[in-house]
Amino acid sequence: MTPNAKKVAFYTLGCKLNFSETSTIARNFQQEGFERVDFEEVADIYVINTCSVTENADKQFKQIVKKALKNNEKAFVAAVGCYAQLKPEELAAVDGVDLVLGATEKFKITDYLNDLTKNDLGEVHSCEIEEANFYVGSYSIGDRTRAFLKVQDGCDYKCTYCTIPLARGISRSDELQNVLKNAKEISQQGIKEIVLTGVNIGDYGKGEFGNKKHEHTFLELVQALDGVEGIERLRISSIEPNLLKNETIEFVSKSRTLVPHFHIPLQSGSNDILKKMKRRYLRELYVDRVNKIREVMPDACIGVDVIVGFPGETDEHFLETYHFLNDLDISYLHVFTYSERDNTEAAEMEGVVPMNIRSKRSKMLRGLSVKKRRAFYESQLGTTRTVLFEAENKEGYIHGFTENYVKVKAPWNPELVNTLHEIKLTKIDEDGSVRMEFVRDVVSI
Structure with a gap:
């Protein structure tokens, strides 16, 4: 590290993918001679990696900017990530923000830091999302006892509530050899567990520039990673039910390193709502996936994402979801209260569910999650x-x-x-x- 090195601090909002990318951006800074410090410390530059999925993303962002400037009122503040791609002007207008970088620019952030003078208005460098057609591999290390390894980015699905394709672009993947190289680097650091992450990792294998052909499949990816020396545990972060194939489930059950833990988004237990969401499966397929896992791994942990209060979700639809989940042999829920997102089909739909009803439904499912987790834990006592x-x-x-x-x-x-x-x-x-x-x-x- 150079003497009098500039200090940089990072704050990450959102998903595991963001954590892996923040970690990679931080390593780029360190390679350029910057010193990384905790966000609570005094730094010359604060980088905030934003998320578009979290509720009140703008409010949260403003609070973090304030926190940074409280540590050092002269600090240079940069915003990157999904929210920075979707609403760059909005973030640039926040008091104290100097730089906003979109999806293609965030990994080149150090190129924009020749002058760290505070700006009256944040400078924006963002792209049309169609330009986000190249892949930057990343992984997190040094932050936790497990590492998040990014294998895929972007999404070609058109779910009606989701802004991620607008924020991250088309589905594209890392080359298999590069994933294996990153996995070896992680294992050499003495980290015992790697969590595979991406936007839609079951779609792994699509090349760059919108090439729809899969060079490799997700199954081939996990088979290759299973052979990497030094890795003790591999965990799949989240995989779409229609992309979780029987062969993959069977391979996990016999694997040396892959753990019996699946996180599978459902979003609704009502076929009517699944169709309105433009999900690529119906509830019957979901039951089939859970049954297959239980058949070969009776003690596996199965987590479920579910959204409540989607436009047009009646009491009947919600109860259909509740009973569906109650009867399903799963282990816990991640419950999301639907919130409107600009430039999505769902935001224009009729049948808006009042906020108080969304909250009530969310509370009911969170209660069900506590019950499910407890039952799963009880089933494991004595093992x-x-x-x-x-x-x-x-x-x-x-x-x-x-x-x-x-x-x-x-x-x-x-x-x-x-x-x-x-x-x-x-x-x-x-x-x-x-x-x-x-x-x-x-x-x-």
Whole structure:
């Protein structure tokens, strides 16, 4: 690091993909001689990686800008990411923002930093989203005990509620050799778990420049990664039900490194609403996927994304979703309250659901999620699992996750951080995590 190096700090909103990209952008800064510091510290430059999915994205963004300027009122503030691509002028007008970079520019941010003088109005460099047709590989490292490895970007689906194709462009993938190279680099850093991430990772294999031909399939990707030395665990972040094939499920069940944990977006348990959303499956296919997983991996953890309050969702439609999920052998829910997004078909649809009803439905499904997670954890008591411990000391306890995503706790011991242990799950604690007994010392799979 150069003496008197400029300091840079990062704040990431949104998904695992954003975390992997922030990490890569941070490494680019460090290669250019900048010193990375925590966001709470005084820095010369603050980079905020934005998200368009979170509710009140603009409000959240303004608060983070304020936080940065409180640390250093003369700091240079840059915004990148999905919201920066969708609403660049809006972000540029926020008091204290100096630079806004769209989808193609964010990885070249250091090229725009020759002059760190504060601007009266944020300078915008964004592209037409059609120009986002090249692929930049990235992964996060050094932030957590697990790494997020980006394998795919963009999406060709036209779901009526979603702005991601507008924010990230067409579906395109990293080359298989490059993914394997990144995975090896991660494993050489002593990181035990890699989470595969992207916008639509089941669509892995599409080349650059809108080439619809798949060079490789998602199954070939996980088969190749399973053979990388030094990787102890591979986790699939989220995969569309229509792209999760039987062959992949079967391979995961026999794999050396892939863990029995699936996160599969559903969005609605009503076929009427699924059609209005322009999802590429009906609920019957979803049941089929869950049944297939349970057949070959009875103890697998299955997480579900669901949206409540979509335009036209009547009480009957919602109850259809509720009962569908209640009857389904799944482990937890991620519940999203529908919120209107500019330039989406859904924003123009009739049958707007009042906010108070959206909130009520959301609360009901969150309650169901608590019940489902509890039942799943109870089904795992008495079993022997492998846990990977994380780095945080939370009120005298260290937490970790089993391969099938049960959250466990043990009295804090710094020597346990980033180590794998065989354990027996004993009882559920008041905070919802599971107590455990050690069976064997560090396991190297």
